[in-house]
Amino acid sequence: MADGTNPAADARARAFSMPLEDINLTDVALWSSHTILPYFERLRAEDPVHYHPAGQHRDGAYWSVTRFNDIVVVDTNHEAFSSEPSITLDDPSDVVLPMFIAMDPPKHDAQRKVVSPIVSPHNLHEMEPLIRSRIQKTLDELPIGEAFDWVDKVSVELTGQMLATLFDFPFEDRRKLTYWSDVSVAEPPDGVLVEEHMAFFNQVMGECVEYFTRLWNERVNAPPRGDLISMMAHGESTKNMSPEEFLGNLILLIVGGNDTTRNTMSGSILALDRNPDERAKLYANPGLIPSMVSETIRWQTPLSYMRRTATRDFELEGKTIRAGEKVAMWYLSGNRDETVIERPNDYWIDRPNVRHHLSFGFGIHRCVGNRLAELQLKILWEEILARFPEINVVEEPTRVPNSFIHGYSEMKVVIPRRF
Amino acid sequence: MAKITYIQHSGAEDTIDVAPGLSVMEGAVKNNVPGIDADCGGAAACATCHVYVDESWLERTGARTTMEEAMLEFAEAVEPNSRLACQIKVSDVLNGLVVRLPENQH
Numbered sequence: 001m002a003d004g005t006n007p008a009a010d011a012r013a014r015a016f017s018m019p020l021e022d023i024n025l026t027d028v029a030l031w032s033s034h035t036i037l038p039y040f041e042r043l044r045a046e047d048p049v050h051y052h053p054a055g056q057h058r059d060g061a062y063w064s065v066t067r068f069n070d071i072v073v074v075d076t077n078h079e080a081f082s083s084e085p086s087i088t089l090d091d092p093s094d095v096v097l098p099m100f101i102a103m104d105p106p107k108h109d110a111q112r113k114v115v116s117p118i119v120s121p122h123n124l125h126e127m128e129p130l131i132r133s134r135i136q137k138t139l140d141e142l143p144i145g146e147a148f149d150w151v152d153k154v155s156v157e158l159t160g161q162m163l164a165t166l167f168d169f170p171f172e173d174r175r176k177l178t179y180w181s182d183v184s185v186a187e188p189p190d191g192v193l194v195e196e197h198m199a200f201f202n203q204v205m206g207e208c209v210e211y212f213t214r215l216w217n218e219r220v221n222a223p224p225r226g227d228l229i230s231m232m233a234h235g236e237s238t239k240n241m242s243p244e245e246f247l248g249n250l251i252l253l254i255v256g257g258n259d260t261t262r263n264t265m266s267g268s269i270l271a272l273d274r275n276p277d278e279r280a281k282l283y284a285n286p287g288l289i290p291s292m293v294s295e296t297i298r299w300q301t302p303l304s305y306m307r308r309t310a311t312r313d314f315e316l317e318g319k320t321i322r323a324g325e326k327v328a329m330w331y332l333s334g335n336r337d338e339t340v341i342e343r344p345n346d347y348w349i350d351r352p353n354v355r356h357h358l359s360f361g362f363g364i365h366r367c368v369g370n371r372l373a374e375l376q377l378k379i380l381w382e383e384i385l386a387r388f389p390e391i392n393v394v395e396e397p398t399r400v401p402n403s404f405i406h407g408y409s410e411m412k413v414v415i416p417r418r419f
Numbered sequence: 420m421a422k423i424t425y426i427q428h429s430g431a432e433d434t435i436d437v438a439p440g441l442s443v444m445e446g447a448v449k450n451n452v453p454g455i456d457a458d459c460g461g462a463a464a465c466a467t468c469h470v471y472v473d474e475s476w477l478e479r480t481g482a483r484t485t486m487e488e489a490m491l492e493f494a495e496a497v498e499p500n501s502r503l504a505c506q507i508k509v510s511d512v513l514n515g516l517v518v519r520l521p522e523n524q525h
């Protein structure tokens with residue numbers, strides 16, 4: 001009964017009673033109130049390949065694919081489902097730089113190959129001591145016994161530091177990286193005209209481009225060094241990249257590595273706070289950290305979907321997706337698919353097949369930074385377990401009002417004491 | 420049953436009896452042989468089941484599939500004898516097969 005005493009049950013009742021054609025998955029209110037999951041549950045059961053007519057999303061009609069196995073079909077068929085011109089439902093803006101995440105082969109392949117070795121397990125091994133010492137310092141400075149925002153003080157801070165480390169970006173300016181990433185994915189706030197928002201977006205992205213152009217020029221004129229910008233500026237296969245492509249790929253790394261890792265860090269705190277038995281398991285057996293990290297990445301699903309555009313007519317679950325139509329692969333939904341994942345709504349840190357989740361995508365665009373993300377989370381938790389017996393979430397967290405980025409803008413926590 | 424030997428980068432060896440019909444990846448995962456993550460569960464879509472097939476077995480293990488080829492483009496330390504273990508079907512013909520694991524799966 002929708003009597004207001006059980007908001008989760010009310011949300012579920014609403015999701016299951018409204019006409020299917022009224023389900024609007026890009027309504028940001030469903031994301032900020034965290035009531036989106038029952039809609040996916042219903043679509044998986046009743047209409048797993050669902051058409052959303054124009055009028056819901058501001059850039060027009062699209063299809064939603066919500067079952068795990070159907071998502072794998074779309075994700076691995078890059079000939080029928082193109083990543084161009086954009087991997088979100090928004091139409092690309094005027095200032096969008098070319099990025100290989102939104103390119104098809106052969107261009108995608110050539111550029112991905114340049115970036116991939118930089119975040120390979122071997123290279124990460126070299127970076128690990130620096131990442132660890134920076135994490136230790138940040139944790140050592142956290143207040144004890146008083147409430148603070150974990151998102152800002154830890155998640156944003158550490159991802160910004162990591163990116164600065166990767167790029168050898170001026171450390172004191174590292175919050176700029178975070179800011180550019182935030183702006184590049186933000187939806188227009190309520191009451192702000194789309195045109196105004198675009199002007200703001202263009203201006204901020206312009207600043208970002210300018211800053212990186214300066215770094216690129218510095219590095220290209222200096223002897224080669226081990227950071228990513230220098231490697232790209234001097235790399236044999238990167239020399240032919242246009243400046244726009246170089247910048248596009250840098251921004252791709254910032255955006256790709258920023259919100260995703262940040263929201264996994266925040267999500268791990270929330271998940272363990274809500275699941276004290278799992279927390280006890282972890283503290284009793286730190287060997288479970290890698291498994292817990294994978295489970296958190298599944299449970300959180302930091303990117304809710306990726307978009308494709310059909311290049312030809314394609315049959316899926318009895319529906320015909322027509323050439324030119326947009327398709328959202330809802331990873332968040334696939335990761336809750338009860339036919340593939342046992343007890344999918346439970347946060348279960350030592351679940352079987354814990355790495356079998358959609359959060360990094362599958363196929364040729366599969367996240368190139370996945371090992372870096374896992375490494376950061378692993379170090380973070382090794383260092384937390386060595387310091388803090390508990391971290392408690394003391395208020396309902398604030399969620400990002402966005403259907404693409406699945407995360408938190410604020411999470412108040414208290415660390416009662418150190419070991 | 421076909422005997423398959425998995426050799427870790429460290430040199431450690433496991434020899435396992437794998438039922439025909441399974442993939443070389445499944446033979447490892449079901450028997451807890453480390454070093455093969457198999458994140459996608461066998462869809463040739465993650466490249467975390469990368470192995471090197473011993474030269475003498477290359478002909479019998481067959482050719483790479485198109486999707487496998489595409490995924491191996493991006494894996495680390497790929498060699499001419501690199502395969503995705505999920506794309507090699509086990510049969511009696513592969514009795515005695517030896518595969519080596521890379522240092523890392525990426």
Ligand code: HEM
Nearest residue numbers: 100101256257260261302306359360361365367368369373
């Ligand atoms: C938990 C953290 C992360 C999650 C959940 C995540 C998720 C994803 C997903 C779903 C894709 C697939 C895109 C597609 O299929 O269209 C992707 C691609 C990508 N990610 Fe990540 N990511 C994470 C961390 C990172 C990090 C740390 C970096 C970089 C340092 C990064 C860089 C990239 C890049 C460059 C691509 C494009 C790959 C391509 O198109 O070939 N990601 N990521």
Ligand code: FES
Nearest residue numbers: 459461463466505
């Ligand atoms: S298991 Fe994913 S490619 Fe073989």
